[in-house]
Amino acid sequence: MSTPGLMMNRPLLISGILEHGAAQFGEQEIVSRETHGPLHRYTYADAAKRSRQLAHALAQLGLKAGSAVGSIAWNNHRHLEAYYAVSGSGMVMHTCNPRLHPQQLIYVINHAEDEVMLFDATFAPLVKGIAAHCPKVRAWVCLADAANTPAIEGVSVLNYEDLIATHSSDFDWPQLDENTGAALCYTSGTTGNPKGVLYSHRAIVLNATAGCMPDVLNLSTQETILPVVPMFHINAWCIPYAALVAGTKLVFPGPKLDGNSLYELMEAEQVTISAGVPTIWMGLIQHLEQNNLRFNHMKCTAVGGSAMPMALIAKFVDKYGVEVRHGWGMTETTAVATMSSLSRADRQKPAADQHAIVAKQGKAVSGIEIKIVDETGATLPRDGSAQGELMVRGQWIMERYFKAEQSALVDGWFPTGDIATIDALGTMQIRDRTKDVIKTGGEWISSIDLENAAVGHPAVAMAAVIGVKHPKWDERPLLFIVRKPGQNVEKDEILGFLTERVAKWWVPDDVVFLESLPVGGTGKVQKNDLRKEYGGVFS
Ligand code: ADP
Numbered sequence: 001m002s003t004p005g006l007m008m009n010r011p012l013l014i015s016g017i018l019e020h021g022a023a024q025f026g027e028q029e030i031v032s033r034e035t036h037g038p039l040h041r042y043t044y045a046d047a048a049k050r051s052r053q054l055a056h057a058l059a060q061l062g063l064k065a066g067s068a069v070g071s072i073a074w075n076n077h078r079h080l081e082a083y084y085a086v087s088g089s090g091m092v093m094h095t096c097n098p099r100l101h102p103q104q105l106i107y108v109i110n111h112a113e114d115e116v117m118l119f120d121a122t123f124a125p126l127v128k129g130i131a132a133h134c135p136k137v138r139a140w141v142c143l144a145d146a147a148n149t150p151a152i153e154g155v156s157v158l159n160y161e162d163l164i165a166t167h168s169s170d171f172d173w174p175q176l177d178e179n180t181g182a183a184l185c186y187t188s189g190t191t192g193n194p195k196g197v198l199y200s201h202r203a204i205v206l207n208a209t210a211g212c213m214p215d216v217l218n219l220s221t222q223e224t225i226l227p228v229v230p231m232f233h234i235n236a237w238c239i240p241y242a243a244l245v246a247g248t249k250l251v252f253p254g255p256k257l258d259g260n261s262l263y264e265l266m267e268a269e270q271v272t273i274s275a276g277v278p279t280i281w282m283g284l285i286q287h288l289e290q291n292n293l294r295f296n297h298m299k300c301t302a303v304g305g306s307a308m309p310m311a312l313i314a315k316f317v318d319k320y321g322v323e324v325r326h327g328w329g330m331t332e333t334t335a336v337a338t339m340s341s342l343s344r345a346d347r348q349k350p351a352a353d354q355h356a357i358v359a360k361q362g363k364a365v366s367g368i369e370i371k372i373v374d375e376t377g378a379t380l381p382r383d384g385s386a387q388g389e390l391m392v393r394g395q396w397i398m399e400r401y402f403k404a405e406q407s408a409l410v411d412g413w414f415p416t417g418d419i420a421t422i423d424a425l426g427t428m429q430i431r432d433r434t435k436d437v438i439k440t441g442g443e444w445i446s447s448i449d450l451e452n453a454a455v456g457h458p459a460v461a462m463a464a465v466i467g468v469k470h471p472k473w474d475e476r477p478l479l480f481i482v483r484k485p486g487q488n489v490e491k492d493e494i495l496g497f498l499t500e501r502v503a504k505w506w507v508p509d510d511v512v513f514l515e516s517l518p519v520g521g522t523g524k525v526q527k528n529d530l531r532k533e534y535g536g537v538f539s
Pocket of ligand 1: 188304305306307308326327329330331332416417418430432433522524
């Protein structure tokens with residue numbers, strides 16, 4: 001019989017992260033661009049005080065352990081305070097994606113049973129449209145002071161500053177079970193209603209701690225991190241927690257996510273690490289190129305959410321001297337599950353080989369296991385070429401959706417809906433989503449690979465590929481291109497460029513040039529919209 005360990009059993013709690021941050025790094029800065037006014041600047045100690053004040057205020061509003069508090073907000077300091085106050089109190093922080101269709105927003109607020117909604121002034125028109133349809137919400141709180149809180153017809157609006165002002169900045173955080181629900185995030189729901197993922201304190205604390213590791217986000221007191229990735233989606237990859245674990249300066253971009261605003265903030269606050277989806281980095285790089293700018297402080301950018309094209313990786317590394325970390329995760333995985341990082345041996349390889357390694361989605365972070373399976377569920381070899389559905393399990397992976405009766409797992413693993421390869425060293429590469437892969441003549445074409453190849457053309461800003469029905473081949477690829485400003489590259493040149501880079505049968509049957517691609521709330525190209533409009537039949 002095994003011998004029980006004789007250690008304390010202290011729960012992993014989000015309030016513990018806040019109090020650790022305040023006690024150990026109380027003077028560390030948090031800088032935040034607000035919806036109104038100049039940059040807001042304060043310390044971890046200040047943030048902790050205000051979080052505790054908010055915890056009192058929520059209790060005074062009648063909320064109890066287990067109550068849900070929603071947010072419709074940018075990345076800013078009040079949103080951070082809510083992250084800690086709500087979960088720390090044993091309530092559920094439900095971050096809503098403001099770019100959801102209002103009907104879906106109403107659905108998730110009601111499904112989550114949110115009792116208080118926190119919102120940025122930007123979203124006042126949205127609140128006006130949905131408030132009457134959310135009967136359980138007893139208070140709408142604008143994340144602003146009285147002067148910047150708009151009146152909304154038909155809605156009684158409180159303002160955050162008055163709400164917390166009179167409360168004590170001491171609070172006894174409850175000693176919860178670490179498996180208590182802490183935060184709730186819904187998937188984008190491109191098909192059907194969004195599904196909720198209820199993260200536990202344990203999952204978030206473990207992920208936040210693992211996220212600090214040198215080969216993940218490399219957080220420490222020496223660094224300054226700017227999460228572009230929104231706090232309303234997948235916990236901003238747990239950066240608002242991880243920063244306080246490591247004592248890292250935090251910089252929030254607020255509502256301004258264009259290249260110019262991000263660049264200015266990164267330079268002014270000497271940001272060394274950032275994190276976001278590829279579309280954000282494309283905008284930032286374009287801004288740098290057009291204005292002949294350079295980064296003076298940025299060392300590393302973490303990217304994920306969709307595949308980072310190799311051409312963009314090369315540009316960051318070779319031209320701007322910024323290392324790229326390419327991660328994979330999904331709403332169901334709390335935050336990052338795999339991450340690419342160059343080993344010592346990798347760093348001896350030629351630049352192009354290094355970029356190719358970073359273009360893969362990397363290795364499972366400690367605490368996570370991955371495998372790939374075929375249609376029968378049989379495990380496929382780790383040889384870098386067999387491809388199958390990616391399955392994941394681990395310490396911060398969802399077991400079932402919020403309010404679902406049944407587990408989402410298959411034999412104890414979560415089926416991701418992504419198709420991947422894994423090589424002998426454990427490096428995983430996403431080939432496609434099962435719903436995006438193009439099935440042609442009994443073979444598969446990876447839309448990601450085609451897009452990556454197309455973005456390698458110097459005149460191409462963005463590319464997307466969908467499968468279009470074909471009477472003979474089942475499906476054939478159709479390529480969409482957004483040209484860089486001032487470029488007028490045409491179809492033949494693009495197809496010629498691709499012919500030199502991919503198998504002949506992969507070359508798309510046609511190219512459509514668009515002014516922009518439909519990009520959804522989480523910065524991903526909405527291929528469903530493209531399919532609706534262009535997914536007819538090739539003859
Ligand atoms: P949705 O896009 O439906 O809102 P998520 O935001 O949870 O859902 O996105 C998860 C999906 O995003 C993954 O299943 C995968 O298809 C895709 N994804 C995430 N990171 C990467 C990456 N680095 N490369 C390619 N695809 C990625």
